[in-house]
Amino acid sequence: MSTEIENEGPATVVEDEAPSLLGKGGHGGVGDAVRSYFQRVRGGDMGPLPAVGGLVVLVVIFAIANPLFLTERNIANLFTQAAPLVTLGMALVFVLLLGEIDLSAGVTFGVAMGVFVKLTQPGGMAWPLALLLALGIGVAVGGFIGFFVARIGVPSFVVSLGLFLGLQGVMLVIIGAGGTYRLSPSQIRAIQNQNLPPWAGWTMLGVVLGVLFAVALLDRRRRAASGAPNPPASIMYAKLGVIAVLGAFVVFYLNQDRGTAARSLQGVPIVVPLVLLILMVGTYVLDRTRFGRYIYAIGGNTEAARRAGVNVTLVKWSAFVVCSVLAVVAGIFTVSKVGSADAAMGREIVLSGVAAAVVGGVSLFGGRGRLVHAVIGATVIAVITNGMGLLKFSAGANLAVTGGVLVLAATVDALARKRSGATGV
Amino acid sequence: MSAIIELRSITKSFGPVDVLKGVDFTAHEGRVTALVGDNGAGKSTLIKGLAGVQPYDGGEVLFEGNPVTLHHPRDAARLGIEVVYQDLALCDNLDIVQNMFLGREELAGGTFDEGRMEAEAARALQTLSVKTVKSLRQKVASLSGGQRQTVAIARSVVKKAKVVILDEPTAALGVAQTAQVLDLVRRLADSGVAVIIISHNLQDVFAVADDISVLYLGTMTARLEASQTSRDDVVGYITGTKRMTGVDA
Numbered sequence: 001m002s003t004e005i006e007n008e009g010p011a012t013v014v015e016d017e018a019p020s021l022l023g024k025g026g027h028g029g030v031g032d033a034v035r036s037y038f039q040r041v042r043g044g045d046m047g048p049l050p051a052v053g054g055l056v057v058l059v060v061i062f063a064i065a066n067p068l069f070l071t072e073r074n075i076a077n078l079f080t081q082a083a084p085l086v087t088l089g090m091a092l093v094f095v096l097l098l099g100e101i102d103l104s105a106g107v108t109f110g111v112a113m114g115v116f117v118k119l120t121q122p123g124g125m126a127w128p129l130a131l132l133l134a135l136g137i138g139v140a141v142g143g144f145i146g147f148f149v150a151r152i153g154v155p156s157f158v159v160s161l162g163l164f165l166g167l168q169g170v171m172l173v174i175i176g177a178g179g180t181y182r183l184s185p186s187q188i189r190a191i192q193n194q195n196l197p198p199w200a201g202w203t204m205l206g207v208v209l210g211v212l213f214a215v216a217l218l219d220r221r222r223r224a225a226s227g228a229p230n231p232p233a234s235i236m237y238a239k240l241g242v243i244a245v246l247g248a249f250v251v252f253y254l255n256q257d258r259g260t261a262a263r264s265l266q267g268v269p270i271v272v273p274l275v276l277l278i279l280m281v282g283t284y285v286l287d288r289t290r291f292g293r294y295i296y297a298i299g300g301n302t303e304a305a306r307r308a309g310v311n312v313t314l315v316k317w318s319a320f321v322v323c324s325v326l327a328v329v330a331g332i333f334t335v336s337k338v339g340s341a342d343a344a345m346g347r348e349i350v351l352s353g354v355a356a357a358v359v360g361g362v363s364l365f366g367g368r369g370r371l372v373h374a375v376i377g378a379t380v381i382a383v384i385t386n387g388m389g390l391l392k393f394s395a396g397a398n399l400a401v402t403g404g405v406l407v408l409a410a411t412v413d414a415l416a417r418k419r420s421g422a423t424g425v
Numbered sequence: 426m427s428a429i430i431e432l433r434s435i436t437k438s439f440g441p442v443d444v445l446k447g448v449d450f451t452a453h454e455g456r457v458t459a460l461v462g463d464n465g466a467g468k469s470t471l472i473k474g475l476a477g478v479q480p481y482d483g484g485e486v487l488f489e490g491n492p493v494t495l496h497h498p499r500d501a502a503r504l505g506i507e508v509v510y511q512d513l514a515l516c517d518n519l520d521i522v523q524n525m526f527l528g529r530e531e532l533a534g535g536t537f538d539e540g541r542m543e544a545e546a547a548r549a550l551q552t553l554s555v556k557t558v559k560s561l562r563q564k565v566a567s568l569s570g571g572q573r574q575t576v577a578i579a580r581s582v583v584k585k586a587k588v589v590i591l592d593e594p595t596a597a598l599g600v601a602q603t604a605q606v607l608d609l610v611r612r613l614a615d616s617g618v619a620v621i622i623i624s625h626n627l628q629d630v631f632a633v634a635d636d637i638s639v640l641y642l643g644t645m646t647a648r649l650e651a652s653q654t655s656r657d658d659v660v661g662y663i664t665g666t667k668r669m670t671g672v673d674a
């Protein structure tokens with residue numbers, strides 16, 4: 001039996017040298033870093049790579065097929081169309097990482113928004129209060145699912161399926177069959193229908209880049225202080241550079257006037273910085289806090305996490321609450337876009353949310369995936385919906401293509417893992 | 426030399442079955458104590474009591490000379506008693522550093538101090554002269570059985586354990602990896618830790634142990650120094666054909 005893994009080069013690394021020689025992949029030259037990345041990819045750990053590739057292909061196809069696709073107006077529209085699914089996908093990542101699922105995330109936001117829209121009819125409750133109440137419904141539903149899953153041990157598929165059915169009944173009671181309520185508070189409507197002034201769009205980009213840069217610098221300083229090796233600084237600058245260029249391109253594009261001759265319309269939709277905030281805070285929580293680390297640990301090996309002293313019940317429970325609350329936020333983006341709430345709200349979208357996460361590279365078995373994967377996956381699905389809509393395809397064709405993309409993404413992932421013998425889970 | 430752990434007349438029953446019938450046991454800093462005995466002799470039961478997962482019914486536990494109670498895994502962890510489980514208890518989807526620090530992550534300013542954890546993990550592996558791990562940021566899923574065992578043992582170093590208990594650490598390993606892990610166990614003890622190792626493989630026991638304690642049907646029938654005894658003697662104690670008085674039964 002071999003004492004070290006094959007194709008890993010020389011096994012002797014530590015010897016009597018300083019610890020700085022350990023931690024390969026996190027130090028050395030740019031070449032080393034790039035090589036170790038490709039090694040991971042070849043090893044089957046492709047992450048969102050297939051989704052990014054698919055996204056590029058789709059954009060090129062739609063841009064060629066219909067000149068309207070790349071217009072400023074359609075791009076802005078794409079962002080606001082994608083926002084609810086992107087947010088719901090991120091919500092679901094918190095439970096998917098545990099190897100669980102929440103089939104009721106869509107109807108949860110349906111109920112919360114039904115209550116919100118009804119309470120904030122003209123002459124009704126102040127909208128901030130109603131908003132707190134809606135988020136509170138998210139906490140309550142998440143707490144309910146979490147209780148049955150984490151404390152009692154009922155499979156989340158079953159609990160959330162039950163809620164999926166039950167909450168639809170609640171919706172019918174609140175809204176009434178066939179009923180529709182118009183969204184009244186202008187502040188909520190503004191999220192998806194108003195834009196940042198051009199200077200604020202650039203400020204947003206500056207803040208995002210500033211935060212990423214500061215965090216990266218802090219990390220490097222701390223690693224250096226502990227004597228741990230740092231990856232080459234050029235890698236950090238390259239990453240930030242790519243984000244800066246892409247971000248500048250988007251902000252510039254959205255800052256162009258896309259209105260009519262009579263009315264000018266320009267700027268980044270208000271929903272964009274809100275989604276970015278959720279992405280950045282959520283990523284911080286998952287990557288850099290105990291709660292996040294324990295979500296991954298439980299998804300990887302629940303018993304190991306328990307023996308290491310992790311409060312498995314509490315972490316699972318909390319993850320369901322986070323999922324439901326973020327789902328309610330996805331609901332806010334939805335009513336803001338649609339402008340009204342009806343009894344069927346949120347019924348369809350939840351499976352698209354799961355599909356978004358899976359297309360982006362999140363594992364349904366738990367332990368593998370990131371929020372940004374769900375963002376990319378949701379963008380793929382939104383681009384398909386938008387592009388096929390422009391080409392006047394039927395909703396049926398749209399669903400068929402989305403389904404095909406989902407299966408394709410899962411197949412690519414499965415094949416990559418199989419071929420490599422699944423090195424990195 | 427005084428024992429870091431001393432068990433006195435420990436008893437444990439499951440219903441009508443007396444599994445431990447007044448067991449005395451000691452472990453010393455810097456020494457490897459092998460706990461041997463036939464299947465069902467009560468080895469795992471004795472260990473589970475020390476780990477706090479299955480408290481004893483009666484008897485006394487002395488830690489560094491003071492009586493202690495071990496009713497919860499937390500109690501054991503607080504004293505610095507760590508168990509390396511046979512099924513390893515690692516998370517495949519986390520890397521080596523993340524696994525070594527699972528449950529006791531270093532925080533600074535509200536976020537993980539990854540640099541510090543990585544450096545400490547590197548030092549722990551150095552203490553044990555581990556040479557087969559290429560990258561600390563490798564996912565545990567990509568490690569061989571011996572390497573995984575290595576990570577599990579190194580975790581106890583990171584936790585600054587005073588007593589490390591290993592339940593059949595080499596049972597699933599081939600020849601080369603077994604030698605490696607036994608080497609590791611030796612170095613762990615040399616660094617001042619009291620190591621308790623359960624094994625059915627007497628060759629391993631004689632390769633690594635300083636002291637050998639034999640359990641036979643819930644009683645400690647022998648406490649021997651490895652250098653003063655022979656394989657045949659130990660087999661005799663395990664099978665019950667030999668008693669501590671040295672007279673064949």
Ligand SMILES: Nc1ncnc2c1ncn2[C@@H]1O[C@H](COP(=O)(O)OP(=O)(O)OP(=O)(O)O)[C@@H](O)[C@H]1O
Nearest residue numbers: 439442444462463464465466467468469470471625
């Ligand atoms: N939870 C329990 N309930 C009832 N009986 C138990 C329990 N745990 C252990 N026993 C019994 O106690 C006896 C000792 O078991 P133990 O697991 O301690 O043996 P062991 O020395 O570790 O054996 P092995 O070498 O096979 O691992 C066995 O007869 C077993 O059936």
Ligand SMILES: [Mg+2]
Nearest residue numbers: 468469470592
């Ligand atoms: Mg046993």
